[in-house]
Amino acid sequence: MLHCGKCWKFAAALCCFVSLLRGATRNSPPRVTPAPAGPYHVIGNRILDATGHEYLAVGTVLPEATLDISQINGEGGQFGVYSPSSFITIRQRLNMNAVRLPVNVALYNERAEYRARVRAIVQRANQFELLTIIAADPGSHVSEELLNFWPLCASDFKNNPNVFFALATALKGADSAFDWRFWLFGGNNAHGWRFPGVQALVSAIRGAGAAQPIVVAGFEDGGLWSGLTPEFQLRDPNIIYEVTPRYQITHTDEDRRVQFGFLADRAPVLANDLDPQLDMNSAECHAFGSDPADATKLLEDNLDYFDTHHISWTLSAFRRGRMLSEYRMFNWSKLDDGWTCGVSPASSGIATVLLTHLRNADPHGLIAVSSPRGSMVIARGAVSNAYGQVLAEREIAAPNAGPLPFRLGNVSVQVTDSRGVTRPAALLATAFGWGQITFLVPANSATGPADVALVRSDGSSSHSKVIIADVAPGLWTVTQDGRGPVVGRVTQRFANGVSKTYPAWECAGEYDCHTIPIALSEQSVTTVRLEGTGFRYAGANAEIHVTLGDHSLRTLSFGALSNTGRDQVTVELPNELRGMGETDLFVTVNGALSNVARINCGSQ
16 A cells, blocks of 8 residues: 555654654643744744744754755755755654745845845745744855845845844954944954944844844854843844854853843843754864763753743754755754764764654654654544554554454554543554554544554553644655655546546656656646545635645545545646646645645646
8 A cells, every 4th residue: 555555765754753862751742833924023022923922933044045956956866955845844844933044145235046046945935834034144244245235135025024034243252341332333343344233234124124023143152142231232122132052151051041041031032053063073062972862961951941931943954964964865863873073973963852852752752743744733534653662563564455453463553632532543554663653543533632652462552742633634655755756646638538547657666756747738638636645624615725836726626535544636737837847746725734745747
């Protein structure tokens, strides 16, 4: 069964959750990071969205925007870092709601095509429910560049409510009144270049008509914000103060309070970076500690402090050697393999700790997710996966005929919903040892926080916290990892009454699958039945939008295909899409996003 068999690629893409890191068991429901809902405004030390609810930005730092098209399209089987597949992965599998986008100031000032590229990246990130923090690259010292860049950038994005602006200063200071005055009002430094001052940069953004929050950084080193007294705070209603804690000086909650926690009591604060420089033989790396358990605890202490004090964060770089090792399977970095400062393996990093923190997950335990989205929100009646120490007696799949069993081998799955009702889940497949078990969420489960328990015949069990919803749409992909060629059946009806039906993909081998061009022409009407799961209970008046590239497709039907969690949505491919080639495809059902798959519109 394509939708539930040996989905090891899907499991491998998520396996970093289950690690040998030491962590406390978390019994509370998963954290659900809200989608951006600007415009935003600051009240006291809180950021409020358009609905009046508190908003905490939780995200990652993208590589600097470039004109290299491979950063969008990818190459060599990889996805581009700014591709829809990357953005939806950040949003759904990482459970984040923001990205920080560094921008080259000189290129933005000088080249219209670079400005267009930045706008396209921001628009795409917003499309996939990610607020974008536009950051000037930290090497920009020259006043003319900054004073030209920020009005230009602010003018371009002043009407986008889901954008913040981040001011880089690249300043060194000693937390003295003289240094803070220079930071605020500017002046000439000892090397002869003039810094315009943060207040002037803020005024330049406001003068261009942009009212969004502005993130301001302090000094590069020293005591962070410890010397900032109220007289040197910016006189602007929408300011967020950025902090970059250093491992060599930030060890305890008292360190955090002195360096930036005191400021979080009176203004919003956003923490940035925190990637340990494990590939460098530096004081920062040695301060992080060589023991994975100690290093993990230091990072978790920071995260817990941020939570307690309502501090937003963008804490790891979304690039190879930091958050992940490559852009195909999105294998997240982890700390349990160990490292030596200066010769760290590329897979070492803090991504796994961030993931388990955001999901309130026990890194030793069971992780249940929707399939194929990889999200902690799962739909009733849908196919879902739980992975970890399954410990079934053997690898086994449910029979193709007859009702699905409630036990496979020596394991079963129990789902306890928000009303406290426990129901057995029908099983499709399971693995022995470490692996995954595929199950159906009981259709009559109540929505809300729930518990998924894997129960073994010896009485032992493992648990995972999830959120059950009416819809959590996912599109099946041939590669079984939620990315790449969509599982779709193409039907073409010709004017002479002839019709033909064929798959939208082909495979040369188990791991060599690709889309095939769908020959669109004026001589036929072309429809595609897209297969997925998680949207059969969307309701008779469901709002279903299928997007192919920048085009909205007409939905002809949707609903259940079988009683084993398989759903479908059928769309028409208009002939004007001829020659588009392989393109990204996703579905929105009652406001909920699916994963991103691929389909190919060709021509005769």
